[in-house]
Amino acid sequence: MKIGNRMLWLLLFLAALAPFLWLVFLAQGGGLGPDPARELMHFTGEWALYLLAFTLCLTPMRRLGLWSRALRYRRMMGMFAFFYGCLHLLGFAQLYVGWSGALIAEELLERPYILAGFLGWLFMLPLAITSTRGWQRRLGRKWVSLHKLVYPAAIAGVVHVFWQARSDIGEALLYVAIVTVLLAYRLVLRLRTESQRRAQTA
């Protein structure tokens, strides 16, 4: 069965939105338990990371011939990663520090894992802004360079999680492994093209 591009786009859109709808449903019905602040923070942070990792999977999937249409959905997935990242940040401001500037400053300065998380969001911000076709045209080749910020964003996200692991580091290690594989794949590819280029010019 062949699913049309638009249909698949819609399915992926709904799939990426589903966690948010589930969160709203849980929050409405008290399903987040006695400490919904913490639940919301974990949930949104995890989904930001899942979707960022998924976005980073798309290019390798196309290259490896697993999914030729993968790149069509890259922007949407990246935007959803940013969306959950924004919810995470808003949750932090509202639920953890109550919009107190002094507390936010203190958290960023004294808790490096929070700074790492904030940097991850900050790296995604210009990518989200310049994700339109208009910006893509205007920036030309610079757009490609700019969007390499997705790599430090993913690294910052993983550092943010790993720094918080306390007694059971299993989940954090899994994130590290996934992002390491995805970044290593690109590094290997790059090293190979460079050595090929050198071989050709020699």
Added chain:
Amino acid sequence: MASRFKIPHIASSEITSETAYFNRRELIKVAGMAAVPTALAGCSSAESAETPLDFAAAGDAGAGFTTSEALTPEGDVKSYCNFYEFGTDKGDPAKYASEMTTDPWSIEVDGMVNKPGKLNLEDIMGFELEERIYRFRCVEAWSMVVPWIGFPLYKLLEKFEPTSDAKYVEFRTLYRRSEMRGTRSFTNIIDWPYREGLRMDEAMHPLTLMAVGMYGKTLPNQNGAPIRLVVPWKYGFKSIKSVVQIRLTSKQPDTSWQALAASEYGFYSNVNPEVDHPRWSQRYERRLPSTLLNPNRIPTQKFNGYEEQVGALYAGMDLSKYY
């Protein structure tokens, strides 16, 4: 497989002999995997095996024995727990702690005491019980108000006659891999059994409680059945659960969290908004239950509001050094 905790009406020695008991464990092992699915099916958190207790009502507010603050609903205290022996998710203990056998149970008391010995479950339940309504502040910046039932730790310690060399008290939680799935995790980095400690004067303080129940009934497994420590002016992780060993020592004992990250978890771990923690700001706490629209953030009090009662224990100490 998961025998639920009940107060025995006859001495436990009359119920099952030790050898029969261990044979029973062997039998279960042989029955093996066939029994597992049914055992798991029986581990619903809704299951309630707590037995009502006889106790004296919470009294002296001046001594910190009670508070007029609203109690955290019992369901929240039972469902939102840190008991890493059963997993690191807040809901794990409620799901899996019923796999822990709490009867028979005994606490070994040794070290610098004149009369080392053992307290069996019926000895433990034989103490005169009283209710204490305490604030409970977790280092993760959330807090609850819980009506515990128990007896002061000093009453237990006095039975064993601590010697003058006893300066500290070390506690250990049960460590039974077969019944505690969190301890079987490959990526867990806690060195079991879980260990905690108090200085002798802290241990002898009237606020320091050995709890055997809450909300009028015996403790649910996930909250530390059959007996746990409650030290209301310290972060929750000091209030060690399901205690099987109490040792009096002359040297400050190592604690599990200290061994893992000494810069984060000190021996004292008194609740203190002025002493910051590398992970969580300790200035505020979310008093549970909280909601998204009203997170119920309140300023954290020094010594969790028990400064009047316990401040003197730390007179002259630099609390940012002895955190």
